[in-house]
Amino acid sequence: MIPHPSPAQFSLRSQWAKDQAISFLMQQAVENRDVLSLAAGLVDEKSLPVFECRTALTSLFHDDSLARQALQYGTTAGADALRVQLRLNLARLEHCSADELNIDQSQMILTTGSQQLLSLVADVLLDPGDICLVAAPTYFVFLGVLSGIGARAIAIETDEHGLNPQALDTALARLDQAGERSRVKLIYVVSDYENPSGVSLATPRRCEIVAIARKWSRPAHPLFVLEDAAYRELRYDGADRPSVWSFDESRETVILAQTFSKSFAPGVRIGMGILPKSLVEPICNLKGNDDFGSANLNQHLLALVMSAGDYEPHVCEVRDSYRRKRDTMLAALDLAFSGFPEVRWLRPEGGLYVWVALPKQIDTGFSGPLFQLATKKHHVMYVPGELCYPSGAGSVPTNQMRLCFGVQDAAGITEGVRRLAAAVIECLLA
């Protein structure tokens, strides 16, 4: 079950981490610098919080003692000043008081983006050959993390309401029968406006998934849920759903990951995790070895932005800006594919992505004709959908693509979709 790399000079981990889709994608971006990218998951340049950061930094460096504190080492778990603010922010998102969150501050850990938290959680729970259950499609960078530690990702049937709890339960029963229950350590869900599908997990399913995880959990072999709420604050319309984490009244089963790269600024590189108590020490131990703490200065910066009340208004602006961009992309798709009802996409209520399904005969992969045509002739790039499925997942659809409306401005989005449609139609009519 553990991948057997060919003999090589470096560690097994080094070999498992090779040939990630993301590397190839970035390579494509470098080699095709003249393309209009609907692939990159960067954020909107114009809505970055220059004003908010300038204000906070001015105030930070105006206070000599606070500045010295921010420039000194922090702790592995992160600055208390920010943890206090993030707790308030989480309470706001959960529509409850900070006390009602029912967590100790020690259960909150600050990381270098939420990516580091995802990576630490995987590292603490999964040995080579262990299993993480994921939606299909799901966030392909996390699939890279899993394969990078030699773990197995198993795809669970997913529809327009997210990961299917019945299918999850069935998969666990099947794994149990196969004697593999003890290898299943984690269920990974991107609960809101999933990257790449744009789908949100329906509220009843959130509750069911927690119940299923608890049902299959054993004291010696706990089963955790990792909820990646990266896009939670980027809600443009539709329901304001409680987190999966909120349904875990025990606070023992769900790990909640949040990032401030999308809602604030990726360059500040702050992520956060809310951990079950049993995971606090193991995660801090690993982070201690990895870097013994993310940048303290940045944590003080975000704490000041939040305590000044500048964070929430900024998120509102960001949301408005992305909502318009989403609408622009949806309108462009409507226009471009009006004569092609077999090209379909989901209307996301938030996040940064539109997931497009083409007719089955069109292969969107790197080596397929569409990707070549799109990048080389029409100068536009997308993320091939197949990257977002675990490898060896059986029949992976090869006719899907992820489009991001985060980076380009309205004109870029419209033009990008026009170019993409030209490439798709050329393929369709070929």
Add this chain to the structure above:
Amino acid sequence: MIPHPSPAQFSLRSQWAKDQAISFLMQQAVENRDVLSLAAGLVDEKSLPVFECRTALTSLFHDDSLARQALQYGTTAGADALRVQLRLNLARLEHCSADELNIDQSQMILTTGSQQLLSLVADVLLDPGDICLVAAPTYFVFLGVLSGIGARAIAIETDEHGLNPQALDTALARLDQAGERSRVKLIYVVSDYENPSGVSLATPRRCEIVAIARKWSRPAHPLFVLEDAAYRELRYDGADRPSVWSFDESRETVILAQTFSKSFAPGVRIGMGILPKSLVEPICNLKGNDDFGSANLNQHLLALVMSAGDYEPHVCEVRDSYRRKRDTMLAALDLAFSGFPEVRWLRPEGGLYVWVALPKQIDTGFSGPLFQLATKKHHVMYVPGELCYPSGAGSVPTNQMRLCFGVQDAAGITEGVRRLAAAVIECLLA
């Protein structure tokens, strides 16, 4: 050879990372908040670059386009703006031109402190059971990294000129005979003013260690040297030595790690590695999974400080401040132990530490009488020397201690040493 943890709920890595000395030490610091700490390896609060950072950040946020660039995602390897400056800084340290460094910019990677680089290098090279050769004593946090991935640290005889090349060669020959040469992946050296011993590796030994590594290296089983130059810029007197890395003309054997936590500010959390070409892709792949890039904002900040010419003068100030503190500690030790010639220490020419050897009968360990007496009665704390030796290293001296003159001011250092001497003398006379 691989540690066999008791059955547990989490991954092997999670178990290997448990019970690190640093955790216990930090716990002691928390439990003994009223002690005067000569243990913590933090930096001098007064010499933190508040002015330099304020100036650079003002200029960064004055330029809207640059500010947006700094707040956006960076790359996994780090911001080019800073890599250009660090290359110039390295050339200055090596007394050559940037071209004469004979490296591509792609061989430089920016990390979250140099700790992340040390951790990535260990992860790329060492599988569980693999071997890293280290000086004895050496940096105990790196020993934690090694045990955290299940690797074996083997101590090499070390004297007041650093790691002994003859002993290194003998150890490699012995391992070769035992059929273990292929498990030896790395030699770790803190070349300047080693943490904890204060010892610098003599220049001829630097050259010899590179030659020995190359002699024992095989194409299928390369042997690398990881040079941790954390304290290089904190030179107070004595020789200005070329790096170990500079003797590796092939640029294929030595990995050079540098941190800007000591010379600039830990809260900015920037480290750097110069990698052999063969390691660039593997290290970037792992870092891609871990966090896909350290904080971009911080890299732009340090780049601006450096390009404004504010870095070098700051390092001079820091150096002057620490030189005075070192002298204060040495004078305090002279005074406190004037009647006890059996208490000995090395005079470091740089860095942050003085390494003290007590008479053999005094056990400096956490559970020994001195540590208890020092923390509980005399309210002073040090780092027990035995933490700085690999476990299972055979006869580990238990009568040594590491004192740090980084954090306390002159009065604190003098008082700390006075208290420590009172505790030691109480033990000696008991």
